[in-house]
Amino acid sequence: LMLKEREKSDTVSLGNFYTRRAIRILPAYFVFLLVVLVLTFITQFHLAPSQWIRVLTFTSNYGWDGPGGGIPWPVAHLWSLSIEEQFYLLWPLAFLLAVGKKFHPTKLILICMIPILISPVARVVSYLELSDSIALSNFSFLLRGDSIAWGCILAIVFVSRGKWLDEFVRKHRVLIAMFAVLCIAVPLVLTRLLIVGIITVPLTQTLNAIGVSLLILLSIKYPRAGPFRALNWKPVMLVGVWSYSIYLWQQVFCTNPTYFGLEHAPWFLSFPLWFVPAILAGIASYYLVERPFLSLRSKFRT
Secondary structure, X not given: OHXXXXXXXXXXXXXXXXXXXXXXXXXXXXXXXXXXXXXXXXXXXXXXXXXXXXXXXXXXXXXXXXXXOOOOHHHHOHHHHHHHHHHHHHHHHHHHHHHXXXXXXXXXXXXXXXXXXXXXXXXXXXXXXXXXXXXXXXXXXXXXXXXXXXXXXXXXXHHXXXXXXXHHHHHHHHXXXXXXXXXXXXXXXXXXXXXXXXHHHHHHHHHHHHHHHHHHHHHHHOOOOHHHHHHHOHHHHHHHHHHHXXXXXXXXXXXXXXXXXXXXXXXXXXXXXXXXXXXXXXXXXXXXXXXXXXXXXXXXXX
């Protein structure tokens, strides 16, 4: 989006970028947290002040399993949204520094290489417990940021070397698909078997990110080919539209009832029935909270 904006207007508005992100993410997020607050009053569920600070500031991924104590399960999933928000804070600034007055795709790719090189090393340091720094807790941006960087590289190449990419994918799409699947499957199998740790510890997430990025590329170039056709089915597209709200709400329902002071799980907290209220809550959140703000967000598009 930033590359397209710069291509059209020769500049990128950070103010508009952050406003669009805030309108997209914060309304549903704060409604979710409001319900969590209500649950702390009407059930035995509890969040300590320090934990409230972390979920309100999108820093719950730090200390999730290390110094500072854990995050209770009903809000534990917010670690991934925290990483996304930290990316939104850092990447546009790095983008503007690299682009300047003239677009230099190589500069942008070199910036992306920083987390790509650092994160595998950080994962090894964390795994070997060579440091107890909160920055090296398992869900920190330092350990996970390289996954997003591969997506950024794909976007940069997509815009700056589009013709070359089209030709390359056309000639090698079968090999790209096979390589992508192997990047995802092989590290996961090796991880489950607890073997070749010298490779899987630093590189499983790296290889997974490469594989997913390549599959995304193929799905864009060949949307009607093979399994990618299913991504354009209307029911699947609807799930994509609702996905952010479903992501927010599902954790409240797929949780141990003891968090809420219940000895036995009611039907809406038992597997697999909890899928029903989780999806319904997500749909309601989308249409009642997210969608009304979408038209407002469009006003900040260039």
